[in-house]
Each structure stands twice: as structure tokens, then as C-alpha cells.
Amino acid sequence: MFLPPAGAEDVLDDLSAVRPSEPVREEIQTGAPIEDFTVAQQSISSKDPGSYEYRIGPMDVIEVEVFQAEELSRAARVNTQGFVSLPLIGGVKVAGLTTAEAEREIEKVLGEKYLQDPHVTVFIKEYESQKITVEGWVKNPGVFPLKGKTTFLQAIANAKGMDRLADFSEVAIFRTVNGKTTGYILSYTKVRSGQQADPVLQSGDIIVVNRSGSKAGWELFTKTLTSFVGWTVLF
Known part of the structure; x- marks a missing residue:
């Protein structure tokens, strides 16, 4: 069972999220208020990519x-x-x-x-204090240390790349800040081609790569997560 990250210091304010094609809106509210989980539907302003500096943490x-x-x-x-x-x-x-x-x-x-x-x-x-998780249809899923500025594409590369059965058009990134979890959907294909910005990750971020054509599995995953937070899902 997948759990959202325990926390992160800043919002994912440099991620341009993509609304999937032909979305069907489904709202589920369980436990926490529905506002506790939102899916980005428009571009979010980017920080200066060169401004990132690794900050020392416990266990480093x-x-x-x-x-x-x-x-x-x-x-x-x-x-x-x-x-x-x-x-x-x-x-x-x-x-x-x-x-x-x-x-x-x-x-x-x-x-x-x-x-x-x-x-x-x-x-x-x-580097021990800051980690991210890459799950789903990548070649080597797992937990990886942040050794400095790490982008979405670099995280996928650390996981040995996308599996051939992966959905390249819809990848989710989850971040939790002060108990509020936010999910962003973006296209690996568009990020790699430069059509979308390659977001810089924060400690605690979780990347989930779905299987291509597996909408039922993706919906089951999101419904499972609502056992812990209320949210809005776009498909």
C-alpha cells in the first residue's frame, strides 16, 4: 500500500502540471477535507533553477x-x-x-x-537526511538520496529509466506540506522534449509512474490513498 510522504519544507512551486486529455472529474472525500488534496490544473511559477542549494540535515x-x-x-x-x-x-x-x-x-x-x-x-x-521515492513502472523503483539539485528527469534516470510498459503521458508527483498533500500530473514525454519545465524535487517527494493503459489500476490506487486524505482526482 502506498502512503503519501510524511512532509516537505516547501511547496512544489516550480512544477508545470498538465491536465490529462479528456479528463473525467471524480471527487472523493474521506477523512480529511477535500481541500487537503488538490491536483494542479495550471502552470505554477518557477523558481530560479540556479538558486537551489543542498542544506545539511540530521544523519548526514x-x-x-x-x-x-x-x-x-x-x-x-x-x-x-x-x-x-x-x-x-x-x-x-x-x-x-x-x-x-x-x-x-x-x-x-x-x-x-x-x-x-x-x-x-x-x-x-x-547524504542521508533528504530522500525521494520513485515507484511504479520504472526499471529500478526505490528510495533515493537527494545529493543536491535533483530534477524530475534526473530522478527517473536514477531509477534506471521508464519501463517500456509505463505511461509516458501521465506521471504523478506527490508532496505533503504541513499535512496537506498536493498531487501534480505531468507528461514525461513533454518534459523530456522541453515542452514542459523539468521540476526540481524536494525531500519527501514521491513519483508514481502508472502502467500504460491501466486507468482502472490508477483509479484503484487513488481510491486507496483516499483512506488517508481527501482529494480531487483528474483522469
Whole structure:
């Protein structure tokens, strides 16, 4: 049974969603209000694609290098509270920061008491805090870490591509923010040809690829999901 993602930080505001051809509108309301699940029916304004920066999260492993102070350099895992433990200075909160921001924060702490004009470099060694899921008719479905800016097409490529039986015209992306789940339908074919924007994914996003010609199966899937949220479905 498929469950929607537990949460995500931002709305999927760079995804241009497509209304499927000859849609039949079906509204189902179970549990949560119907407004808790909506299907995008028009283009959504895009963020600057170049503005995306990976932000460190709990369970990531970062490599901290302090220039000319090898004894202060180390690889460490970010704990569940978002802190990384470093020699001499102890815990420093780095969750939610980019690597550049983490460098400045660690330099600030070191410079306050221990070093004069410290220079710190931070690398992400293991990406564990941010993941997406690709399910359905792809060659290698699964859960994949976000290692930086990842688009819809890159996620499909990470799953070894679309299965030959997949529906290339209707692929769903689900995102949950503050308990509200939003689904977007887009065309893999149009995104690949440049007719639609290739949306940047967020942690917790779920991509579901349906089988070609399997409307009954798709409807069963959506009805199953309504056991957890109320929503509007477009077919």
C-alpha cells in the first residue's frame, strides 16, 4: 500500500502540471477535507533553477577541514538535533545550513576563543537526511538520496529509466506540506522534449509512474490513498 510522504519544507512551486486529455472529474472525500488534496490544473511559477542549494540535515556525514589545523579536522555525523560534534569546540548546529553557511558558523565559533582568522572547508560525505521515492513502472523503483539539485528527469534516470510498459503521458508527483498533500500530473514525454519545465524535487517527494493503459489500476490506487486524505482526482 502506498502512503503519501510524511512532509516537505516547501511547496512544489516550480512544477508545470498538465491536465490529462479528456479528463473525467471524480471527487472523493474521506477523512480529511477535500481541500487537503488538490491536483494542479495550471502552470505554477518557477523558481530560479540556479538558486537551489543542498542544506545539511540530521544523519548526514560532513567532512570538516580546518586549514593548518589537522587535529581539528574530522568527518562527523550530524545528530538528530542537528548538531555536529567537533574537536575543541564541541557541538555546532549545522542542520538547515548550506556548506558555505556551515563553514562560516564553524569559523565564527573557532575564532571567538581558539584560532585567529580560521579558514574552514565543509564537504558533505554522506547524504542521508533528504530522500525521494520513485515507484511504479520504472526499471529500478526505490528510495533515493537527494545529493543536491535533483530534477524530475534526473530522478527517473536514477531509477534506471521508464519501463517500456509505463505511461509516458501521465506521471504523478506527490508532496505533503504541513499535512496537506498536493498531487501534480505531468507528461514525461513533454518534459523530456522541453515542452514542459523539468521540476526540481524536494525531500519527501514521491513519483508514481502508472502502467500504460491501466486507468482502472490508477483509479484503484487513488481510491486507496483516499483512506488517508481527501482529494480531487483528474483522469
